[in-house]
Amino acid sequence: LIRVRFADTDQMGVAHHASYLTYFEAGRVEYLRRRDLSYVEWLGIPVRLPIVELSMRFHRPARFDQQLVVTTWVDKLTQYSIRFAYRVSEVGANEKTYIVKGHTRQALTDAAGELREIPEAIAERLAGPELSSRPENLV
Amino acid sequence: LIRVRFADTDQMGVAHHASYLTYFEAGRVEYLRRRDLSYVEWLGIPVRLPIVELSMRFHRPARFDQQLVVTTWVDKLTQYSIRFAYRVSEVGANEKTYIVKGHTRQALTDAAGELREIPEAIAERLAGPELSSRPENLV
Amino acid sequence: LIRVRFADTDQMGVAHHASYLTYFEAGRVEYLRRRDLSYVEWLGIPVRLPIVELSMRFHRPARFDQQLVVTTWVDKLTQYSIRFAYRVSEVGANEKTYIVKGHTRQALTDAAGELREIPEAIAERLAGPELSSRPENLV
Amino acid sequence: LIRVRFADTDQMGVAHHASYLTYFEAGRVEYLRRRDLSYVEWLGIPVRLPIVELSMRFHRPARFDQQLVVTTWVDKLTQYSIRFAYRVSEVGANEKTYIVKGHTRQALTDAAGELREIPEAIAERLAGPELSSRPENLV
Numbered sequence: 001l002i003r004v005r006f007a008d009t010d011q012m013g014v015a016h017h018a019s020y021l022t023y024f025e026a027g028r029v030e031y032l033r034r035r036d037l038s039y040v041e042w043l044g045i046p047v048r049l050p051i052v053e054l055s056m057r058f059h060r061p062a063r064f065d066q067q068l069v070v071t072t073w074v075d076k077l078t079q080y081s082i083r084f085a086y087r088v089s090e091v092g093a094n095e096k097t098y099i100v101k102g103h104t105r106q107a108l109t110d111a112a113g114e115l116r117e118i119p120e121a122i123a124e125r126l127a128g129p130e131l132s133s134r135p136e137n138l139v
Numbered sequence: 140l141i142r143v144r145f146a147d148t149d150q151m152g153v154a155h156h157a158s159y160l161t162y163f164e165a166g167r168v169e170y171l172r173r174r175d176l177s178y179v180e181w182l183g184i185p186v187r188l189p190i191v192e193l194s195m196r197f198h199r200p201a202r203f204d205q206q207l208v209v210t211t212w213v214d215k216l217t218q219y220s221i222r223f224a225y226r227v228s229e230v231g232a233n234e235k236t237y238i239v240k241g242h243t244r245q246a247l248t249d250a251a252g253e254l255r256e257i258p259e260a261i262a263e264r265l266a267g268p269e270l271s272s273r274p275e276n277l278v
Numbered sequence: 279l280i281r282v283r284f285a286d287t288d289q290m291g292v293a294h295h296a297s298y299l300t301y302f303e304a305g306r307v308e309y310l311r312r313r314d315l316s317y318v319e320w321l322g323i324p325v326r327l328p329i330v331e332l333s334m335r336f337h338r339p340a341r342f343d344q345q346l347v348v349t350t351w352v353d354k355l356t357q358y359s360i361r362f363a364y365r366v367s368e369v370g371a372n373e374k375t376y377i378v379k380g381h382t383r384q385a386l387t388d389a390a391g392e393l394r395e396i397p398e399a400i401a402e403r404l405a406g407p408e409l410s411s412r413p414e415n416l417v
Numbered sequence: 418l419i420r421v422r423f424a425d426t427d428q429m430g431v432a433h434h435a436s437y438l439t440y441f442e443a444g445r446v447e448y449l450r451r452r453d454l455s456y457v458e459w460l461g462i463p464v465r466l467p468i469v470e471l472s473m474r475f476h477r478p479a480r481f482d483q484q485l486v487v488t489t490w491v492d493k494l495t496q497y498s499i500r501f502a503y504r505v506s507e508v509g510a511n512e513k514t515y516i517v518k519g520h521t522r523q524a525l526t527d528a529a530g531e532l533r534e535i536p537e538a539i540a541e542r543l544a545g546p547e548l549s550s551r552p553e554n555l556v
Binding site: 014018022050052053054055057058061 | 292300331
Binding site: 164187 | 429431434435438439442465467468469470471472473474475478
């Protein structure tokens with residue numbers, strides 16, 4: 001759950017489009033956490049997940065103080081990259097009336113920025129179900 | 140409860156100092172909500188609370204993904220302005236080992252930006268206890 | 279010309295990907311200004327240009343204090359929307375070694391958010407050459 | 418020279434107060450650059466300048482696309498810290514009609530975060546006049 005902060009709005013009175021990238025990021029970090037994968041370290045090895053490409057579609061505006069849900073999933077997994085998909089909707093809204101949809105493709109690199117293959121054990125966990133059941137309803 | 144987002148960090152590896160102003164803002168909005176005062180409307184009248192002055196003291200850095208608590212209170216109330224005080228600490232940390240402390244002084248204006256006196260009924264509610272008891276542990 | 283601000287970096291030591299959306303925006307505003315079209319008003323009529331979709335490709339990282347050039351052009355113009363394309367490169371770099379490429383598609387609406395047709399006179403100017411010759415090398 | 422970006426505005430139609438901290442930062446980085454001191458390295462030694470405290474006073478709002486000048490100077494220099502002062506005004510405006518004034522106090526630390534004494538040679542340069550005369554009118 002995310003609340004649109006006042007600082008996220010612009011003078012059109014809605015959440016600025018760049019804000020959604022931080023909401024996507026929060027969703028991605030949470031997705032990994034629930035699979036016991038930290039955003040900066042995987043099984044003791046420092047990793048980086050630089051964004052290689054992204055796209056977004058804006059369907060309706062979000063407003064100040066609105067409560068949003070970011071739904072995140074892995075929709076494609078290759079040897080070197082992970083494609084995350086996101087849907088941002090208002091809390092309690094019908095699933096079809098979303099606000100923003102998008103995806104980001106992330107490469108896997110080591111701390112020095114060198115491209116790395118995604119280990120099979122990690123790939124399975126990435127595409128798998130949530131491991132942590134604790135409710136994590138904050139960002 | 141707030142989680143430090145990756146976008147909030149800078150290349151020193153800590154939350155950028157400007158991020159705390161959005162944490163303060165989240166604390167302030169929540170403080171008002173718990174007293175049934177919306178951030179943009181008070182009892183049906185549109186209000187604005189532009190910041191007139193602010194100050195912050197940084198005691199220790201916050202890191203990516205750290206969970207923070209923002210404690211907010213009104214520490215001074217005059218005819219035309221409200222001074223909010225804030226303390227940001229790590230969840231579960233000793234109250235004295237805070238990360239950032241600060242205050243903001245807000246003027247009350249109408250939608251056109253004209254200075255307005257704070258109505259007494261509002262002043263009482265501003266300085267008073269929480270009215271909403273629902274747990275609001277997200278931002 | 280844009281300089282990567284310290285606040286734009288993240289703990290990977292590079293400009294955070296969301297920063298580029300503000301660089302794109304600066305490029306877009308400048309593109310319109312050079313055609314004597316303001317970002318919020320066209321020939322006396324208030325307009326809005328909400329983003330309908332966007333995409334970005336990241337080729338290499340930008341670092342703190344690096345000087346960037348944002349090249350902006352209109353690559354598609356329909357009855358109701360404008361597609362802007364952007365290329366962000368380092369100042370003085372070979373055109374092919376860009377940092378980020380992307381596009382945004384903007385709808386034209388009035389102040390109330392209602393979709394509007396792009397007037398022909400505006401469409402011509404949008405796709406046309408720069409009118410202002412004053413160097414505007416700042417953002 | 419800084420232009421207020423659209424992303425810097427909030428739904429009150431003015432530059433959000435947190436934006437000024439990034440303008441201050443741009444002014445500070447520029448101040449050091451003009452004295453041949455980089456923001457992240459001083460004479461070959463990596464340094465950090467974490468903010469220890471800051472304060473701001475807001476006198477009038479800045480609006481989208483407004484051109485601002487950030488005037489920066491060192492107003493106090495101690496053994497371990499530097500206090501920068503800032504004044505943000507509209508380009509061409511009378512010096513007294515500023516928008517925001519403020520200061521930040523920065524500690525000097527090494528890359529590991531350990532407090533360091535400011536070397537005398539640096540202190541002199543910090544408090545001294547500009548060395549680079551090239552016009553640096555962008556941020």
